[in-house]
Amino acid sequence: MPIDFKKELENAARSMILVHDPDLLIKILVRAIVEKSGIDHASILLYKPERQAYVLSISGGSLGKKIPIGFASLDKDDSLIRFFRERNCRAIFNSDILTLEEAHAVLKDNNLKERLNNLLSDVIYQMKILDTIACIPCYFRDDLLCILLLGKNRNEKKFLKEELDFFLALASNISMAIRNAQLFKDLESELDKKHQLFMRTTIALVAAIEAKDNYTHGHTTRVTNFSLQIAKRLARKQRKIINEKFLESLHIASLLHDVGKIGIPEHILNKRTVLTVGERNRIEEHPLIGATILKPIKELEESLVGVKYHHERPDGTGYPDGLKGEEIPLIASIISVADSFDAMTTERPYRPALYRNEAIKEIRKFTNLQFSPLVVGAFMELCLEGAL
Amino acid sequence: MPIDFKKELENAARSMILVHDPDLLIKILVRAIVEKSGIDHASILLYKPERQAYVLSISGGSLGKKIPIGFASLDKDDSLIRFFRERNCRAIFNSDILTLEEAHAVLKDNNLKERLNNLLSDVIYQMKILDTIACIPCYFRDDLLCILLLGKNRNEKKFLKEELDFFLALASNISMAIRNAQLFKDLESELDKKHQLFMRTTIALVAAIEAKDNYTHGHTTRVTNFSLQIAKRLARKQRKIINEKFLESLHIASLLHDVGKIGIPEHILNKRTVLTVGERNRIEEHPLIGATILKPIKELEESLVGVKYHHERPDGTGYPDGLKGEEIPLIASIISVADSFDAMTTERPYRPALYRNEAIKEIRKFTNLQFSPLVVGAFMELCLEGAL
The missing domain is CATH 3.30.450.40 (GAF domain)
Known part of the structure; x- marks a missing residue:
């Protein structure tokens, strides 16, 4: 040799x-x-x-x-x-x-x-x-x-x-x-297990919180799926912004977008008749309450932004801060479209569900007013393909 | 050379x-x-x-x-x-x-x-x-x-x-x-970060849930501290049972012991007068509701046991299953003592807080009836040292 x-x-x-x-x-x-x-x-x-x-x-x-x-x-x-x-x-x-x-x-x-x-x-x-x-x-x-x-x-x-x-x-x-x-390999598998534990626990606690609101069964899961699908579609053109880290933040933000509802009294959440102005104001506190809950978790900084601003609108009439157009972070704009689409296509105590096609039309109609045109673009592509 | x-x-x-x-x-x-x-x-x-x-x-x-x-x-x-x-x-x-x-x-x-x-x-x-x-x-x-x-x-x-x-x-x-x-080192630090994320998120969501119950502010944090102190003291004699894994399960179980209260209507949780039998029964559902919430998370099997049985009593008069003596898992017996001690020493809507010494006497008095003698032993040691 x-x-x-x-x-x-x-x-x-x-x-x-x-x-x-x-x-x-x-x-x-x-x-x-x-x-x-x-x-x-x-x-x-x-x-x-x-x-x-x-x-x-x-x-x-x-x-x-x-x-x-x-x-x-x-x-x-x-x-x-x-x-x-x-x-x-x-x-x-x-x-x-x-x-x-x-x-x-x-x-x-x-x-x-x-x-x-x-x-x-x-x-x-x-x-x-x-x-x-x-x-x-x-x-x-x-x-x-x-x-x-x-x-x-x-x-x-x-x-x-x-x-x-x-x-x-x-x-x-x-x-x-x-x-x-x-x-x-052992260390990698431990990391994977810890990630699973984190996700599963968050999902379980969110589901328990969601169960307080009689009319939103499965809402969080659907919004999370829609958000991730839209983001992955957007990633084809926006690879620099939408990376693995963004997707993970979006995943968590979608799961937690309504977590602030835990701070709203049950009788308001479950009211079957039209809400008073005072009650409506209470409900509109939920993005800020959600942000307050997540504030101590520094690793969830980007997710917090998604939770806090998912009810902002490009025309500046949203809440809590009345942000306009490009001021609204992308992560929040994605959740906004996913959230609205699911809300429109499911029954609420105060109105029946829209058909899928009507909901899509509504979202297109409110592009630039209520929804980010960039996000609606990706959303429409998915709808045309029947993926949503 | x-x-x-x-x-x-x-x-x-x-x-x-x-x-x-x-x-x-x-x-x-x-x-x-x-x-x-x-x-x-x-x-x-x-x-x-x-x-x-x-x-x-x-x-x-x-x-x-x-x-x-x-x-x-x-x-x-x-x-x-x-x-x-x-x-x-x-x-x-x-x-x-x-x-x-x-x-x-x-x-x-x-x-x-x-x-x-x-x-x-x-x-x-x-x-x-x-x-x-x-x-x-x-x-x-x-x-x-x-x-x-x-x-x-x-x-x-x-x-x-x-x-x-x-x-x-x-x-x-x-x-x-x-x-x-x-x-x-990178992988280890990622694992550590993921663990912190999991713990911080769980703590934040539990705190948000706890905030629904007006009378238990800080209860979860205190019970978690008491439980861990008792367990570490017990570990001196029970090293085989109380290892790192047990302590982690106990930590999580203590944080989540009252998570099932999310399923109890707010008006019962916050009632200032004496509860009816029906209302009392509803409240006593919380350990089972908690167990149901944690059920899908297979990694939290041991913690679930702590949540489910923390209101069992050695004399068999506890709930939900009326377990007796050694049938009650150690993890639940520890939370039971920590939970009762904190409940006794803080004010509730229906009664004032006991002084620390009175509460310690009560716990000693109900050893074997309400509390595991093993756990009370460790608890008393800590009390004598002024550590609790």
Whole structure:
């Protein structure tokens, strides 16, 4: 094995540190070993915590030498796995590497205790099935993370001690890289779980608050869907403004746009007759109450803006601040259209629902007065396609 | 430099992959270089994204050779940093390594364009201040992550080409490890932010819900504090049950214990006179309503139990299920004591507040009947210490 190849493999192992997907990592490594060394084929048995088993993740090499995919998983009690987990290899051979040749030699000597003798026989049998002549375990502390299985040299020569030592050093790099990748994956999955927890809890609490208002069942969910659809359509032209962060803020703002209604007395929210001016004024406080509730959460600054201004109108007749045209933040303009469309197409205590087409006409009619033309543009595209 | 030392340093660099704190990583590395090589002292200029500057993170070596801590930060426009960021070193010396010796030689030749000549003069001046005779940059892709600064060999000999090549290879390992550590730190800080967002949003929504009930201002916050204090005290004896996960579930359950009150009409919650049996029954629905709200959030399974059963009593006369003694989950028993203590010590529309000592007596009196003896034990300890 030429020294250049070693360097290349060392470099490959080193740069693997930044591959944070254990499977991809293994794939790259096995390919590098097979392509650049004189080895016929190689594969790796990688421990999968979720399956509590060692899975033959990748098998690479010359055609016909690939290990059948059906033979794909060994559990912890399997002989080959037990042999390495219990460090029998180190005990018998004074080395972590197991070669088929040495295994046969030791077995002939017949100096082993019966239990070990049987275990080693099993291991030899499995190595033959796996078509490997050398197994190199990769440990992290006391955990067996994977076993590297090497096929024959193409020139049919046996491995030199120096070559095996090199693979052992490589195995240490592999262990480190796998462990690192697993830690990364764990952290990413924790982050994902925390995000789910945040979203689910917010949705549940919002639904509970919404249930106080008899006439808006499912309103929040629909407004959230409409808002996100409109924003994604707008993103085709406004990629700089509408990025992942904007979409997340909009998602939360849509969920929370009516949260301020918690501060309005139930008898006003659920009144079946026409509201007095005083009652109407109370209801119109809800965007400001919502903003007040969200104020302490600094991460929701952008969402707060959506909640606070979703009843502003381009003609300046909206509330709470009477903002005009471009003064109204895009996030609020999107919620405004989504909110109005849903309100128009569902029944309210004081009026029946409009048909979908009538509601679309109304929204078009009030473009520039009540609704942002940019947002209505995207809304109309979606309506024409039947997506809304 | 003996080959064993190289191996040791290589191993150090490799195991650094699992050190996910860039500062600690640098500290370990500099110490290893100085302790094991023949170098007088070494230090690292590490880029700190939050400061947008290269900070002299660690300086190790023989006393008196330490670089003054005041000279601690170089920004991106600094000559030494610019020299490496613009890859001038590679352009002039055909190598990434800059030695003071070669720098002097090139400067004498006087073949450089004026701009480069001036830059190199500046760099030489800075190297002298930093007391370094060789600078080794660590890049990740095109980013300069850090510069390794080497002091003199203790035997005053200059570095061999082979030694410098070794340090260059080491630099590549360092880059990878630092990059990896930074990615980890970023992910951890994202997780922390998401957790804060979840907690703050839950607290804000709970406070908004609580505000509907005129007589319980601040109740949730106090109950949450009491619950956590009691649990931490109990943890001294019940370490297996009361772990981090339990405390987090309890925290959330305490925050949400009265969330079901959102489902009770305002006129009942805020009634100033004695409640009718019907009204009392409605109020007693709140633990079940709370459980129903949390049901879709599978991550909050344990918290749900606390919410659902915080009005159960060991004597079996509680609600909603009339559980007895040990049947009541610990998480609910803790909230029960915290909740009752706060309710007793604050004024309610239908009765005045008890003094603290009277409330403590009541809780002791109803041990085994209304309250879990285990929880009351911890509660009494805290009261005696004046912690509650």
